[in-house]
Amino acid sequence: MKKNNIVIIAGGDGGIGFGCVNVFLKSGYKIIVIDKKNSNKKFYKDNNIIFFKSSISKESSIKSILRKIEKKVGKANILINCIGKFSSKKITEISKKEINDILRVNIIYPILLIKNFIKISIKEKKVTKIINIGSMAGQNGGEFAGDLYSISKAGIINLTKSIAKKYGKKNIICNCINPGPIDTPMTKNWPKKIKKNLISKFKVRRESLGTVYDVSNACLFLASDKSNYIQGSELNINGGLVI
Amino acid sequence: MIKKKEKKVAIITGGSKGIGYACAKKLAKEGFNIAICSRSIKDLKKTSNFLKKEYKINCFYMAIDASKNNQVKKFVKNVVKKFKFINVLINNCGIQLNKKFEKLTFDELQKVIEINLFSYIYFSKLVGLQMIKQKEGTIINISSVLSKFPLSGRLPYSISKSGIDALTRSLALEWSKYNIICNSINPGHIYTDLIKKDIKKGLISINELKKRSINNKLGSLEDISNFVHYLIKYRSIYQTGQSYFIDGGFSIKK
Numbered sequence: 001m002k003k004n005n006i007v008i009i010a011g012g013d014g015g016i017g018f019g020c021v022n023v024f025l026k027s028g029y030k031i032i033v034i035d036k037k038n039s040n041k042k043f044y045k046d047n048n049i050i051f052f053k054s055s056i057s058k059e060s061s062i063k064s065i066l067r068k069i070e071k072k073v074g075k076a077n078i079l080i081n082c083i084g085k086f087s088s089k090k091i092t093e094i095s096k097k098e099i100n101d102i103l104r105v106n107i108i109y110p111i112l113l114i115k116n117f118i119k120i121s122i123k124e125k126k127v128t129k130i131i132n133i134g135s136m137a138g139q140n141g142g143e144f145a146g147d148l149y150s151i152s153k154a155g156i157i158n159l160t161k162s163i164a165k166k167y168g169k170k171n172i173i174c175n176c177i178n179p180g181p182i183d184t185p186m187t188k189n190w191p192k193k194i195k196k197n198l199i200s201k202f203k204v205r206r207e208s209l210g211t212v213y214d215v216s217n218a219c220l221f222l223a224s225d226k227s228n229y230i231q232g233s234e235l236n237i238n239g240g241l242v243i
Numbered sequence: 244m245i246k247k248k249e250k251k252v253a254i255i256t257g258g259s260k261g262i263g264y265a266c267a268k269k270l271a272k273e274g275f276n277i278a279i280c281s282r283s284i285k286d287l288k289k290t291s292n293f294l295k296k297e298y299k300i301n302c303f304y305m306a307i308d309a310s311k312n313n314q315v316k317k318f319v320k321n322v323v324k325k326f327k328f329i330n331v332l333i334n335n336c337g338i339q340l341n342k343k344f345e346k347l348t349f350d351e352l353q354k355v356i357e358i359n360l361f362s363y364i365y366f367s368k369l370v371g372l373q374m375i376k377q378k379e380g381t382i383i384n385i386s387s388v389l390s391k392f393p394l395s396g397r398l399p400y401s402i403s404k405s406g407i408d409a410l411t412r413s414l415a416l417e418w419s420k421y422n423i424i425c426n427s428i429n430p431g432h433i434y435t436d437l438i439k440k441d442i443k444k445g446l447i448s449i450n451e452l453k454k455r456s457i458n459n460k461l462g463s464l465e466d467i468s469n470f471v472h473y474l475i476k477y478r479s480i481y482q483t484g485q486s487y488f489i490d491g492g493f494s495i496k497k
Contacts, residue, residue, distance in 0.1 A: 161495045164457060164492055164495060165457065165492070165495060165496065168457035168458055168492055169457065169458060169459075171458075180481070202419075203415055203416055203419040203420075203483065203484060210481040211481070213479075214479045214481040214482060217473075217477040217479070218473075218477075218482075221469075221470075221473040221477070226465070226469035226470075226472075226473070227466075227469065227470065227473075227489075228466070229431070229456075229460075229462040229463070229466035229489050229490070229491050230466075230470070230487075230488070230489050230490075231456075231457055231458070231490070231491050231492035231495075232457070232492045232494075232495040233487070233488045233489070233490075233494075233495075234488075235485075235487060236485045237479070237481055237482045237485075238481070238485075239480075239481045239483070240415050240416070240419055240483045240484040242484075243412045243415055243416055243484035243485075
């Protein structure tokens, strides 16, 4: 039992996020899920997981959630940011509204959450961890992934490094995991042809996309105190798609 | 098809000291049988005795010059003979050289590249042939942050480490189809005996090394062996061909 480990998983109701919930639960962490949807209500209740329904679009509600967490179980020392929205649209196809939408969910909301999380964390002397989920598309540009999605994920990768640089001295450790395509609700509706094409490009022999556990196990390692010298780093887990 | 053994087996080059020793301890604790090599029979004996006594495992060792292909061949042959199966190869052995390029002789350069890079290539090839037969294997190459962010006066070392990263990507490309995964770990400044010695001799300043990290800290041997352990414990075929930087922020500070 990791008594003092309290982890906030933003977007914890979705694919990779929920994978993290399962893995962290097994390792005895106290878990708080923040998500705009709640499709695992019973599971959260049965496992003593605290759930907040929020799209974290407003700073006031973020602050209130963080305050409530502190009151209920104490200050969280780990934040995993899995919120994100996928789009395959090219820059010439996308409307201004859709551009705004993606940048909001994938970049602006995470920034607001991370900002307020850091503000309450730097007062502490102990190590605080932030783990962001970037994307392979954020490193090399997207192929099937849309341009705005790729841009937003590039932003997450850069945000990771900036935070590590600026707040590393304050004991904030911030890293980023860049998954290749993973079998999640997000990729469920991708056209079969696209998936087949991606799988054929994997350097590894694989019948399907990556699993959420490929990513959530890495999250668990980065969250643990065994990885404290990894700072501002990118962990690529992509089936060898980017070599 | 070669039958899997109950106890897993890991080869660790340069396994009697420093990062290699830390990895050997970590894996022995997990119940791995260990095969180590280095140049010093004395260090090997000491390490092997410790591992056997502490973790109740089998340990094979042999003093070799890893930059000589025929000696590597002999070592690997003996390991296969003894353990029949090799699950993990950790390429780790290496030397440092601190000298400005204009003063560097080609013999010195060649020596560093032979030990730091060619030994990795020899081991990868010879152990890889066994792993291909097994249809399973994990190769971890200990590289360095200098592979991408060299330091002045460290040209031979940096070149050899860049070569290691390219070796990692190439192996992942060619051998993933045999269920062999290969990754590099790129440590920043780790507080090893080698560095301790250089600090003592006044060759490098500890503060200068520390300053290259964000938190003004050197890494520990466990920082590296913990990651090795993670890569092996959660072995994912989806995680291959990558260089993982464990450097306290060295690479982003540059």
